């Protein structure tokens with residue numbers, strides 16, 4: 108990687124990201140059960156039934172991991188608090204030990220000169236709330252606001268930034284329509300409610316944080332670039348539906364106070380009554396947009412299925428261990444489009460980007476990061492106000508339904524001994540981030 112900091116705009120921030128359930132070790136420290144524990148315990152959902160009970164044991168190796176972040180020269184560390192660790196039943200009683208852990212984490216970052224970027228929800232819903240319907244339940248925004256207030260009151264004075272919910276598409280669509288993530292539903296009515304409640308909960312959390320005087324509040328969404336598999340009108344229309352569900356539903360809700368027509372075609376009959384009245388909350392003004400970006404998809408029409416009637420075509424070219432096509436120009440195109448059509452001058456952070464690769468040393472990861480950083484530069488040259496770039500992930504961790512075999516880390520983790528070993532990509536980034 109032949110970059111220097113001067114190759115990026117003034118004040119541009121580099122960082123790394125993780126999430127609670129993927130690294131901490133959920134069995135430790137008084138955390139309550141989550142829907143990922145029960146999802147993983149159900150045959151057929153997760154590779155080898157693996158769960159986050161021990162994960163990387165970050166809970167007991169906090170200082171060692173904070174030293175790795177400092178050694179990398181990262182400006183920002185993006186992490187999440189676990190709702191079930193802070194409030195084991197989801198509402199009511201607070202687990203003091205859990206909050207103390209996050210307090211030490213934030214202070215440890217600040218002592219090392221790293222800015223803490225908090226995400227409040229990265230998918231481990233407390234089981235007690237899942238039992239009450241989870242994201243389908245219209246009470247979710249109230250429950251989430253209660254949890255937000257507990258965390259914000261304790262940590263809010265020392266955070267660099269806060270985002271309520273990681274990747275609303277995954278919370279809504281992937282988990283309730285595709286059934287690939289907890290709670291593993293395949294139900295259009297559940298999907299419509301979860302998609303709406305996740306945005307409404309986001310808005311409530313922003314209101315709570317603003318009420319407490321917090322600043323630098325954002326939203327972190329995952330996006331994909333969608334390319335039509337052919338010029339046929341039905342493939343173009345299928346691609347527009349894919350793009351609407353994946354990208355424009357969230358950008359439209361957050362920044363325009365509307366849902367795309369292609370999504371309403373399918374979901375409108377199932378949305379909760381009065382959904383149109385919620386946009387004032389959903390649109391609570393933000394200070395930045397976070398873009399989690401990995402790949403693009405080629406989409407075609409699917410004639411033998413009801414709405415959304417699309418199918419993914421096989422990826423082309425080089426793939427990561429996730430089977431995701433490596434297509435950096437999609438990041439350039441997406442950042443440019445997001446700024447042009449939705450966010451204007453609002454800063455955009457690439458809050459996740461990286462690749463799964465089991466190779467060590469990892470020249471493939473170095474090349475992937477290099478190409479995507481060049482795509483960021485191209486977007487900046489086109490006028491997109493990109494203000495930072497965070498690598499997913501600091502270390503190998505629990506890749507949800509794919510268990511521990513997909514390795515996204517800059518640091519290798521031996522899941523027998525839990526030894527951490529920085530990879531070549533870690534050293535390549537450290538060489539210029541520390542300069």
Ligand code: IFM
Nearest residue numbers: 126274399459499506515
């Ligand atoms: O590991 C995940 C993370 O939890 C959310 N964004 C995508 C990553 C890679 O799949």
